[in-house]
Amino acid sequence: MSTVRSFLRGAVPPAVMVVLLVAAWQVCIWAFRPSAYLVPAPMDVVRAAGEMRAPLAGAAWMTGTSAAIGFAIAAGAGVLAGSVLAAVPFLMRGLYPIATLLQMVPLVAIAPLLVIWCGYGPRTAVASAAIVSVFPVLAATLDGMRGTDRGLVELFGTLRAGRVQRWWKLELPWAIPSIVTGLRVAAGLSVIGAIVGEFVGAFAGDESPVGILILSAMRENRTDLVFAAVAVAAIVGFVLFGLVSLGGWLLLRRWHASAA
Amino acid sequence: MVSRALAACACAWFAACSDSSSAAKPGAAGPAGAPAATKVRIQLNWVPEPEFGGIYAAAQDGIFAKEGLDVEIIKGSAGTPAAQMAASGQVEFAVTSGDQILSLREQGGNLVGLFAIFHTSPMGVMVPDASPYRSLEALWHSDATVAMEAGLPFVRYLNLRYPGGKVKLVPTGTGLAAFERGAVAGQQAFISSEPVQMELKKVPVRFLSLAEGGYDPYTVTVATSASYLERERATCAAFVRALREGWTRYLADPAKYNAEISRLNPAMGIEAMAIAAEKQHDLVAPPKGSADEVGWMPRERWERLAAQLKELGMIKEPPASIDAVFWNAPK
Numbered sequence: 001m002s003t004v005r006s007f008l009r010g011a012v013p014p015a016v017m018v019v020l021l022v023a024a025w026q027v028c029i030w031a032f033r034p035s036a037y038l039v040p041a042p043m044d045v046v047r048a049a050g051e052m053r054a055p056l057a058g059a060a061w062m063t064g065t066s067a068a069i070g071f072a073i074a075a076g077a078g079v080l081a082g083s084v085l086a087a088v089p090f091l092m093r094g095l096y097p098i099a100t101l102l103q104m105v106p107l108v109a110i111a112p113l114l115v116i117w118c119g120y121g122p123r124t125a126v127a128s129a130a131i132v133s134v135f136p137v138l139a140a141t142l143d144g145m146r147g148t149d150r151g152l153v154e155l156f157g158t159l160r161a162g163r164v165q166r167w168w169k170l171e172l173p174w175a176i177p178s179i180v181t182g183l184r185v186a187a188g189l190s191v192i193g194a195i196v197g198e199f200v201g202a203f204a205g206d207e208s209p210v211g212i213l214i215l216s217a218m219r220e221n222r223t224d225l226v227f228a229a230v231a232v233a234a235i236v237g238f239v240l241f242g243l244v245s246l247g248g249w250l251l252l253r254r255w256h257a258s259a260a
Numbered sequence: 261m262v263s264r265a266l267a268a269c270a271c272a273w274f275a276a277c278s279d280s281s282s283a284a285k286p287g288a289a290g291p292a293g294a295p296a297a298t299k300v301r302i303q304l305n306w307v308p309e310p311e312f313g314g315i316y317a318a319a320q321d322g323i324f325a326k327e328g329l330d331v332e333i334i335k336g337s338a339g340t341p342a343a344q345m346a347a348s349g350q351v352e353f354a355v356t357s358g359d360q361i362l363s364l365r366e367q368g369g370n371l372v373g374l375f376a377i378f379h380t381s382p383m384g385v386m387v388p389d390a391s392p393y394r395s396l397e398a399l400w401h402s403d404a405t406v407a408m409e410a411g412l413p414f415v416r417y418l419n420l421r422y423p424g425g426k427v428k429l430v431p432t433g434t435g436l437a438a439f440e441r442g443a444v445a446g447q448q449a450f451i452s453s454e455p456v457q458m459e460l461k462k463v464p465v466r467f468l469s470l471a472e473g474g475y476d477p478y479t480v481t482v483a484t485s486a487s488y489l490e491r492e493r494a495t496c497a498a499f500v501r502a503l504r505e506g507w508t509r510y511l512a513d514p515a516k517y518n519a520e521i522s523r524l525n526p527a528m529g530i531e532a533m534a535i536a537a538e539k540q541h542d543l544v545a546p547p548k549g550s551a552d553e554v555g556w557m558p559r560e561r562w563e564r565l566a567a568q569l570k571e572l573g574m575i576k577e578p579p580a581s582i583d584a585v586f587w588n589a590p591k
Binding site for chain 1: 343344347348360363364366367368369405408409410411412415428429430431433434435437438441443574
């Protein structure tokens with residue numbers, strides 16, 4: 001019962017805000033009467049989503065799959081790289097600034113290169129999703145591991161624990177709350193990365209991912225459909241974020257205050 | 261990228277809510293009492309290239325000024341929403357395409373075509389000269405990968421014209437890199453652009469014309485909003501006269517104007533511009549024996565385009581009056 005109550009406490013306010021914002025949007029449409037190609041009315045967006053529900057659903061699945069795979073790759077690579085950098089201070093001092101710099105490179109600038117390296121199709125979207133979401137996981141892992149209690153580290157040393165034992169039984173569990181935070185950030189970013197990859201490298205046809213649907217809708221002056229596709233992209237990102245949050249809660253609920 | 265779509269719509273929204281008229285009133289007196297030049301802006305939908313040669317010729321030779329116009333030519337790039345900018349009044353004129361004019365009208369963007377730069381569409385698909393695909397039909401029925409922007413009307417046209425096609429479409433975002441590597445069997449092309457780049461690299465290619473394949477909209481068209489045309493008919497007529505004169509001069513001697521265009525677009529050298537001007541010449545200059553002047557738009561072309569777009573599902577219905585979609589300024 002307390003779980004249901006706390007879920008409602010968390011879900012109701014944003015739901016109410018969404019309703020209010022959509023209502024305000026509709027009021028602005030009635031007041032200013034902008035042309036549909038500039039800003040569509042909420043009902044036009046809903047109508048477009050209804051007309052295109054099958055392609056949008058298929059697109060959500062394709063983009064969600066690419067984002068999820070890219071996210072999984074980023075999660076594994078990020079945790080591994082963060083662990084290595086935490087274990088080897090020299091590498092951390094040398095590579096972390098470079099990793100930070102690489103993260104600043106705009107994805108849209110390198111996306112065409114990804115097509116050349118990975119070819120057309122979902123691989124580019126997956127690579128794009130992985131690239132954009134690996135850094136938050138790496139940074140969170142590094143941060144979490146470097147925050148390991150020094151006393152416990154010394155205790156492990158006293159008990160002659162090996163380096164891998166210390167990592168597996170102390171540092172990694174200690175870093176999990178931080179890693180979960182990084183994964184939550186990475187989840188949303190992976191969808192953005194997947195869509196950017198689709199803009200340059202996805203196949204268009206009867207079944208197209210969200211990125212291609214957005215481009216097609218823009219070229220057809222279907223602003224209502226652009227909004228609908230963007231909403232679908234946001235939902236995909238939200239679902240991924242929700243799954244990661246759920247996983248984090250299941251992992252941490254019994255022993256960490258952040259999941260209380 | 262997702263937020264970019266929203267940001268573009270938001271900017272257009274604010275423009276729509278603001279006062280859109282910014283051109284000086286025609287005939288308003290200047291400091292010495294002489295009529296001040298009317299300030300207008302034309303938004304290009306791509307970077308400066310010979311496809312806009314007549315516009316730059318009109319500017320360079322003072323033809324706009326002779327017509328009482330102070331014209332600002334605004335460079336475009338990939339994705340510039342030129343049509344929407346003109347429809348919302350952010351600029352007075354824009355370069356867009358005939359199919360865009362018709363499809364935008366259904367969304368409330370009332371544009372009117374004033375001057376068709378290309379009487380025959382310069383769009384097509386470029387394939388290597390050694391390619392087994394000698395026609396659009398052969399290409400479309402293959403399972404080749406072609407770099408082509410999804411959502412454009414001619415993609416729908418090709419799907420409708422050649423049903424059952426197995427061709428795979430991918431975005432053109434990598435430029436010509438994929439084409440040169442052989443990763444795509446064909447590439448969407450503008451006759452005075454991609455084939456020119458290949459010619460400079462000594463890569464033989466063949467151009468499969470969309471116009472010859474049956475889809476021939478006015479691909480590069482100068483347009484304005486219906487409301488601006490109604491308010492400033494004299495200005496629009498002056499602008500069109502200047503464009504006609506500018507294009508006549510450019511067609512006669514493109515080299516004279518390519519130097520300035522190349523200065524504005526250093527990525528395209530003089531040699532490339534010369535080749536481009538040659539390739540596009542017959543698509544811009546009125547056909548031999550035709551009484552039409554450059555830029556002139558026959559009514560039946562617009563009727564045919566509207567009917568085609570309806571067939572393609574790009575518009576629900578052709579406009580009630582096709583005459584509202586275009587305006588040929590008096591000769």
